[in-house]
Amino acid sequence: MTERHRRTEAPTGFTRILEEPVPGPASALAPLPAPACRLAPEGVGRVRERLHLLRRPAPAPARRHRLSLRPHRIEALRPRTEAIVDTLLHQLAQHTPDQPVDLFNSFARAIPARVICDLVGVPEPLRPRVLSATAAALHTAATPDQAKAGLNELIDSMKALIQDRRATPGEDLISDLLAEHGSADHLAEQHVISALVLVITAGSETPANLIASTALALLTHHGQRALLRTGDITWNDAIEETLRLEGPIMHMPLRYAVEDIPLGGGVTIPRGDAILLGFAAAGRDPSIHGDSADTFEARRLEKTHLAFGHDAHYCLGATLGRMEADIALRGLFHRFPRLRLAVPPQELLPQESFVVNGHQSIPVALRPSRRRKAAAPVRDR
Numbered sequence: 112m113t114e115r116h117r118r119t120e121a122p123t124g125f126t127r128i129l130e131e132p133v134p135g136p137a138s139a140l141a142p143l144p145a146p147a148c149r150l151a152p153e154g155v156g157r158v159r160e161r162l163h164l165l166r167r168p169a170p171a172p173a174r175r176h177r178l179s180l181r182p183h184r185i186e187a188l189r190p191r192t193e194a195i196v197d198t199l200l201h202q203l204a205q206h207t208p209d210q211p212v213d214l215f216n217s218f219a220r221a222i223p224a225r226v227i228c229d230l231v232g233v234p235e236p237l238r239p240r241v242l243s244a245t246a247a248a249l250h251t252a253a254t255p256d257q258a259k260a261g262l263n264e265l266i267d268s269m270k271a272l273i274q275d276r277r278a279t280p281g282e283d284l285i286s287d288l289l290a291e292h293g294s295a296d297h298l299a300e301q302h303v304i305s306a307l308v309l310v311i312t313a314g315s316e317t318p319a320n321l322i323a324s325t326a327l328a329l330l331t332h333h334g335q336r337a338l339l340r341t342g343d344i345t346w347n348d349a350i351e352e353t354l355r356l357e358g359p360i361m362h363m364p365l366r367y368a369v370e371d372i373p374l375g376g377g378v379t380i381p382r383g384d385a386i387l388l389g390f391a392a393a394g395r396d397p398s399i400h401g402d403s404a405d406t407f408e409a410r411r412l413e414k415t416h417l418a419f420g421h422d423a424h425y426c427l428g429a430t431l432g433r434m435e436a437d438i439a440l441r442g443l444f445h446r447f448p449r450l451r452l453a454v455p456p457q458e459l460l461p462q463e464s465f466v467v468n469g470h471q472s473i474p475v476a477l478r479p480s481r482r483r484k485a486a487a488p489v490r491d492r
């Protein structure tokens with residue numbers, strides 16, 4: 112683990128892996144692990160085709176620049192994000208005090224979904240369709256038939272989106288991309304679809320899980336929550352600790368070794384082998400984070416993690432994701448200071464994905480009556 116982490120940290124580490132198959136003794140076309148195969152009704156070629164939509168070859172600086180969310184653009188989203196959070200909190204407050212509410216689907220997920228749709232330019236009527244199609248792309252436990260139908264729907268929903276924006280261009284990312292890729296030929300459309308899938312998928316489910324996982328950590332670690340109240344830790348501490356311990360992206364398919372990569376301990380990734388990146392492991396490396404690496408402790412000074420990736424593919428929305436989490440969590444815990452988990456934490460079900468890390472739902476009581484016993488914290492120290 113230590114050696115592996117050092118490699119991901121090394122500045123040249125990622126020059127040894129590529130996103131396209133590399134011919135080698137251990138062919139990249141060797142059978143993939145079972146969950147990845149499930150994405151592939153027609154075999155590995157289909158996996159590559161599907162992933163290609165999400166993972167285009169290493170982005171040229173110019174492409175990163177175009178998709179980039181420069182600081183002023185992100186700051187411009189702050190008032191809108193605050194308004195979205197306020198609206199959702201107001202809606203939550205309409206529930207009766209002890210009525211459980213699903214914090215993930217009613218709050219955490221709704222915020223980045225609305226922000227990214229505003230940013231990209233998804234019109235209201237198309238939002239449910241587009242968001243459910245992009246979320247389905249991360250459901251790696253899908254059956255082959257579901258995966259195939261999901262892929263078709265993903266492409267069709269993006270085509271509907273493009274058609275809509277072509278008819279009524281606006282001040283949004285889709286209109287920018289369409290202006291840039293001008294012609295309506297197949298390749299230009301493929302590029303725009305690819306960029307849209309990347310940004311909408313990357314920008315919606317990840318902040319949702321960051322918000323939900325940070326809230327969950329605080330709901331199950333009452334001592335840490337108290338430190339926030341007393342100002343001994345900041346919201347930024349809590350968010351970074353969640354990114355370290357429960358990053359929204361656990362694994363990222365799929366890269367290929369350009370050359371043999373010795374990992375130490377007699378383990379070598381042979382040239383050409385397919386690699387599933389395990390971003391989450393770096394945050395739990397005991398040689399960096401010590402014996403408490405698996406514990407949520409927002410006071411720790413060393414919170415190094417790879418939750419936003421590394422190097423050429425470093426997340427373009429990291430600042431936005433952090434800002435959304437900050438606004439959402441401050442608002443939530445301020446509005447509902449007695450917020451409690453409504454079920455024992457061990458009853459929460461993980462999402463059915465080996466890419467995304469989070470829970471399917473997080474039932475909470477917003478204003479539990481003091482007489483009622485809240486679900487006990489399990490991992491607090």
Ligand code: HEM
Pocket residue numbers: 170175178180227309310313314315317318321358359360363390417418419420421423424425426427428429431432433
């Ligand atoms: C807490 C929130 C977020 C987390 C944890 C996260 C995580 C990541 C990770 C791990 C990668 C690297 C993927 C790889 O190496 O293949 C990535 C890339 C990316 N992210 Fe994020 N992300 C977040 C929020 C966002 C947001 C809000 C947006 C858009 C508005 C966004 C847009 C992107 C894009 C476009 C890339 C691809 C970069 C490239 O390949 O050049 N992300 N993100």
